[in-house]
Amino acid sequence: MEGNSEAGGHTAAAAGRETARATRRRGAALEQAILDAAVEELAEVGYQNLTMDGVAARAATSKNVIYRRWPNRAALCVAAYLRMLPTDPEDTPDTGDLRSDSLALLHRVNNRMSSRLGKILRALLADFEDDPERVSALREQLGGASVGPWLTMLARAAARGEVGSAALTPRVATVAVDLLRNEYALNGLAPVPDSTLVEIVDQVYLPLVRGLS
The missing domain is CATH 1.10.10.60 (Homeodomain-like)
Structure with a gap:
């Protein structure tokens, strides 16, 4: 046995x-x-x-x-x-209208920031707060990962004649996202309301990108 x-x-x-x-x-x-x-x-x-x-x-x-x-x-x-971040430029909203595309893309970012992924990111930034170099590196990486869809959207708008080529820079392209992140920083973790997203796009983003030639 x-x-x-x-x-x-x-x-x-x-x-x-x-x-x-x-x-x-x-x-x-x-x-x-x-x-x-x-x-x-x-x-x-x-x-x-x-x-x-x-x-x-x-x-x-x-x-x-x-x-x-x-x-x-x-x-x-x-x-x-x-x-976990979307990186495929072909997945960028393409309605044929810059305002509609901007709102759709900003809604997507808002949904992500209020989801589990957003919670993870805020936890990482909080836990790295005593290490400025690591926070800076993370923000730089995030900027590189998030700018692609916005540049793709603006390039399509430029091809349609809605904006000039001067708008096709990373800093200009991500202004709407930066303003959205500021809303989270100032007002807490709840999803930013749609009315605020519309204000960001209509009062700041579109006047900025359309004003550059």
Whole structure:
């Protein structure tokens, strides 16, 4: 019986190794699993309580695998957040009208900022507040990730003759987003009302971009 038990143990171990080999992920699939796990951990426990061990367990991988890709949990968490942002310019609203496109894009940003992703970002910024360089790096990365859709929208508007080429700069393109972020900073975490989004677009954004030639 003892021999059978030992043989059964070897069989189970072999089966486990086979399963592990069959489900082993590499490259982009593995990185996506790790980043997804990091986002889930951030949502549940926050940045301060997040550990590489917790992320590794959720992603069904090892801590060493994570460290080979990201040197610390801050780098991992920033990468996880950035991965969740939309980056496909073809996904930018394209109604044929700059005002409609601007409102649609600003609504999308507002929805994201009031969602779990927005909560994660605010937690990261709060937890990094004693590290100005890290906050600056995060803001720079976020700016690079968010400017694409706005530049795409303005380039389409320029092709239609709605704005001049001088409007096609990152600083001008993201003015509406900057004003929206300011609303969150000043007034709390609730979604910004639609009426405020309309004011941002009609009273500030459109006069600015249309006034540049």
